Amino acid sequence: MALRTKTALLVGLLFLLHTWGVKAQVKVEMEDRVEVTLGTAAEIPCLYTTDDGFGGLIIEWFYLDPAGKQHRIYFQDPTMRIEETNSQFTGRIKVDVTPSQGSGQVLLRVLETRLGDEVDFICLVKSLTDGNDQGKTQLRVFEKPAHPIIKSVDKDIWFNNEEPVKIGSCEAKNGYPRPNITWYKDNTPLSNVPNEVSVVSQVATGSSGLFSVESELSLKVVKEDQGSEFYCEVNYQIIGGFGMLESEKKKIRVSYPSDEVNLWVKSPKRDIKEGDTVEFECLGNGNPQPLVTFRNREMVELNAINNVLELRNVSRLDSGLYECVTTHIETFEEVVGNTTLFVNYLEPADVSPEETLTLSQGADLNQSCNALSSLKTHTVWMKNGVKVATGNILSLRDVVYDMAGTYECMVTVPQLVGMETSAAFQLIVEGSPEISEPQSTSLEQAVESTVVLTCRARGNPRPTITWRSAGSLVDSQSNVTEDGVLSWVNVKVSSDLNVSCHASNTNGNVETLYSIKARGSGVIIAVLIICLLLLAILGSVLYFLYKKGKICGRSGKQDLTKEKTSRDNIVVEMKSDNTEEAVLLAVNGDKKSGDQ
Structure with a gap:
């Protein structure tokens, strides 16, 4: 009953204002376009201003179908919605109205947008x-397509086709509005060129209204x-602009015949020598x-595997042209295709004039060592592991026994590591014997002792x-040693003696003399003499003390009138073990014939 009353009053008020000729000014402003992603809510604002002081407005929302026909979807006045x-x-x-004095906003919200919602919406505002x-406002709905899928031709493509052949296809599904596909070759875009490039696209629309595009490239x-x-x-449209997706990159296999063939030595990557394996x-x-x-x-014809030819243990005979x-x-x-193979070589070394040489002491030697090679060689002479000369000629002057032995010449090719050969010869030196001087030839040994004497000699023979x-x-x-003969004797020393070592061969002889001095009786006699001298000195001292009265009870005073003896005579008697004769030794006096 109250609603009917309010409606009647509003109708009466409108009739009265119309009768009086009063008309308010209304102005509406809207955006040209609102963009939204499919399935989300779209908000379409409608701004208005009015000078109607009564505050009553009628608001209506319409949309235009594809044929241009207008359909109302919402009505609102001061009494109803x-x-x-x-x-x-x-x-x-949903419609929200936000009034303000003389202006306001009417917001239309379309929930869960669909592709069919892409229409023009009309906002109508009337005063009383x-x-x-x-x-x-035009509503635009967008949907990003799925990532593109590219499929290339799996087989080899023959290069001399008279017309373009299929390279591959590309598909972009479920986009809105319809996406576009562009082909690229090595980052360069391709477009249709008669008899050169062909790009054909097909568009399919699913039940959802989304577009799927498939493009085929022929080249x-x-x-x-x-x-x-x-x-x-x-390329596809998005809110506010455009988006882009790239497919993975595919390579095609093009078949074409060879008009050129290249042949080369794959290994080794150096000069080739005999014994190498060549590929x-x-x-x-x-x-x-x-x-x-x-x-x-x-x-x-030679057997090969996978276009690779292998030659093992090559020699100089394998040199030549290969195809x-x-x-x-x-x-x-x-x-x-062809190439030339050259196999370097180094022949075995040879020494001359002979492999065994016999020379007399003081002679000279010139021995050569040669090895034929395709490259420059270097020769070193060795003896007992020690380098003695360089060059292919070994020269020895005034040869001696120490120069005898085995000499080896080693020939190498500096340009190629591992390319080497060697030969050897034996040098024999003939001459008279030589005795190695001992540390000492003068010896001193105790009587009845035994001494071992050694003598070392060399010579040829x-x-x-x-x-x-x-x-x-x-x-x-x-004993025969490596460099001669070692001899020794055991000598018993009874007195001084000389022992000689004699070395001889058909070329001469040589001698070394050992001098041995015996130590024994002479030393004892010397000791006895020293002891006797000491006793004589002791006796002289005792006799002097006796004369002075220092011993044997004599008075310490001397008879000053007694004639003083001009000299004191002390006699010591010595007996020799050999002669048993008495020897008197006078100390500070002459020899006496009787007692004192």
Whole structure:
């Protein structure tokens, strides 16, 4: 009852204002376009101003269908709000009015946007005095497509096709609005060129209204396309601009025959020497690599694996021209590549004039060592592991026994590590014997002791050693050593003696003399003499004390009148073990014949 009363009063008021000719001014402002992602809520504002002081407004929302027909979806006046129940937006819109003095905003919210919501929305605002205005906003809905999928041709593409052949396809699904696909080759965009490039696209619309685009690229392939990268780019609209997605990159395989073949030594990467294993590799400029045949200079076919030829333990006889051959699959003409192999060599070393040389002491020697080689050589002479000379000629002057032995010449090729050879010769030196001087030939030994004397001699022929003492031969023992003969004797010392070592061969002889001094009776006699001298001195002292009365009870006073003896005579008697004669030694006096 109250609603009906309010409505009647409003109708009466409107009639009265219309009768009086009063008309308010209304102005509406709206955005040209509102963009939204599919499935999210869209907010469409409608701003208005009015000079109607009564505060009553009528608000209506409409949309235009594709045919341009207008459909109302919402009505509001000061007394009621009505949402139309028979539109595509029923149950998905909300309208909020924010009034202010003389202005306000009406906000239409479309929930869970669909592709069909992409229409023009009209906001109509009327005053109670017939003043009205309206605005229009276009709603745009976007959906980003899935990442593009590219599929390339799996087989090899023959390069000489008369017309473009399929390279691959690219697909972008479920985008809105319709996305576009652009093809690229090595970062360069491709476009349709008659008989060169063909790009064909197909668009499909699903039940959801989203677009799926598939594009197929065909290309007239050339050799240079081998290994080129192809990919597709999808461009699509988004809120406020555009987006872009790139597919993965695919390489195509282009087949074409070889018109050039290259042959080279793959290993070793250095000069080749005898004994090496050599690998040749042959490659054509076609794709895929053609099968090749290897031939040597005698045109003999050689077995190879995967276009690689292996020669083991090569010699200088393997030097020469080598070829690899392939056949053009269209013209059946042979395409040939070749290279030249040179195998370096070093022949065994040879010494001359002989491998065993016998020289007399003081002679000279010139021995040569030669080894034929394809490269420059270096020769070193060694003896017992020590370098003695360089160069292919070994020169020895005034040879002596120490120069005898084995000499080895080593020939190397500095340019190639491991390229070497050697030879040896034996030098024999003949001459008279030589005795190695002992540390001492003068010895002093105790009587009745035994001394071992040694004598070392060398010579060629090997010398014979004998020992003599006092003109007689002495029994000895001998051993043959590496450089001569070692002999020794055991000598019992009874007195001073000389022992000689004699070394002799067919070229001469030499002698060394040992002098041995016996130590024994002479020393004892010397000791006895010293003892007797000490006793004589002691007796003189005692006799002097006796005379002075210092001993034997004599008075300490002397008879001053008694004639003083001019000298004191002290006699010591010595007896010799050999002569048993008495010897008187006078100390400070003359020799006496009687007692004192």
